[in-house]
Ligand SMILES: NC(=O)C1=CN([C@@H]2O[C@H](COP(=O)(O)OP(=O)(O)OC[C@H]3O[C@@H](n4cnc5c(N)ncnc54)[C@H](OP(=O)(O)O)[C@@H]3O)[C@@H](O)[C@H]2O)C=CC1
């Protein structure tokens with residue numbers, strides 16, 4: 001499919017009139033055709049007006065229609081074939097297996113949400129039938145369902161150009177909830193965004209949905225993104241990116257006359273706890289696995305294992321030796337954008353320049369567009385004294401913090417900001433020590449995992465890809481997995497509303513065949 005560099009506004013595709021986003025080949029820095037002129041404020045207004053006009057129709061689509069729509073998007077994405085894969089590789093510098101894997105994850109995610117919509121428990125139907133004879137007062141008939149919150153603004157993420165971008169988890173969960181979506185494309189992969197956007201636009205048309213169900217806007221600056229968050233027709237925001245970007249959007253959303261939630265997934269350094277028994281048994285093996293996780297995707301994962309906590313000893317020495325050797329052998333890797341490469345280089349230089357931090361290993365030097373791996377080490381008292389040491393280095397770099405004993409490890413965890421994940425490496429004899437730390441870890445992170453690393457989030461029902469601030473703006477939820485739909489739903493209760501006036505979801509005959517709780521008890525079906 002030929003790229004046209006057009007904004008997709010409802011059923012229309014039109015070139016913008018503002019400064020253009022230039023697509024750039026991540027590996028070489030060369031400009032790619034076409035350019036993507038930015039949307040005007042008029043385009044933004046039209047996209048939001050269409051989204052609002054679509055809302056009441058789209059949110060009341062029956063489960064089969066909405067699930068079929070999500071599946072049609074998945075099919076259309078696959079139909080874009082190699083054109084999508086090659087363009088995405090060129091724009092991001094990510095290798096083919098990664099992009100193909102990410103496409104499968106994106107399509108699988110859309111299909112998972114189709115299943116969620118068909119299954120119906122996200123509507124959360126509750127019925128408390130009237131008790132007219134109750135004394136001293138009768139109870140009214142109460143029926144609850146959850147409805148979509150309204151049009152959602154989604155910011156595509158740079159580092160997952162498919163799974164966290166135009167048709168990624170935020171879009172899939174918002175559409176599954178019944179919310180029209182307006183996406184602000186990430187300037188790092190505009191061609192990928194257009195191809196995926198057209199796949200969604202085509203599905204809107206083939207499923208007979210209102211055109212405002214989906215729009216995609218490009219912008220070389222920040223006025224469209226900021227305007228979207230401020231627009232009174234937008235009811236919620238999904239974002240993955242920097243803490244600075246996420247908090248700027250949170251401030252705009254909070255300052256609106258009607259504030260709205262921003263679900264921002266931001267920085268995380270994902271502590272890895274190496275317990276003594278595990279280190280003694282397999283320090284070198286863990287070191288190799290750690291290096292592989294750290295360098296995945298040039299380290300550009302928010303789940304990247306950036307902080308390692310361990311007690312000194314021969315096990316830690318073996319870990320450092322193996323991780324160091326693997327990282328010294330690791331080739332430099334193309335980073336997503338010149339800005340991300342520069343930010344990474346500066347973060348590594350700051351760490352290397354710290355008087356009380358030593359560099360354990362450095363990967364091979366690369367081109368100007370590439371990042372090289374690094375591993376640093378320090379002691380827990382240094383880490384505790386300097387908050388800058390827990391800032392994310394977005395790339396393949398980690399910091400090992402030597403903790404004199406388990407109490408020192410606890411002190412470091414107490415001091416940490418909110419995180420997406422914590423990984424514990426354990427042997428059976430470490431279980432008691434790990435058990436002691438679990439309550440603290442539960443307070444700090446969204447996902448606790450054992451004998452693995454957090455990179456590569458499973459898209460599943462029991463997944464939490466979230467965590468307390470600043471890992472995310474709202475630790476009560478997740479941006480990956482079926483629970484992500486909850487962000488875009490709100491409950492409405494209907495009291496003594498006649499059956500003929502009730503939405504189908506709540507009618508006595510249950511025409512949508514939804515799971516229901518009657519008087520608090522799941523109905524037998
Ligand atoms: N932890 C994580 O998961 C991730 C962290 N990052 C971090 O973010 C850095 C930059 O990467 P990037 O992906 O571009 O993330 P950004 O947060 O800079 O940008 C993400 C998106 O939000 C927009 N945006 C950012 N700030 C604002 C604002 N104030 N007003 C309106 N729109 C805004 C950007 O537009 P525009 O580009 O025009 O500014 C872009 O579309 C990385 O170096 C890394 O440190 C990045 C990706 C994931």
Ligand SMILES: O=C(O)CCC(=O)C(=O)O
Pocket residue numbers: 157159160164240300301302303454455456457458465
């Ligand atoms: O590790 C993953 O699969 C997802 C990582 C992620 O959410 C991110 O880097 O933004």
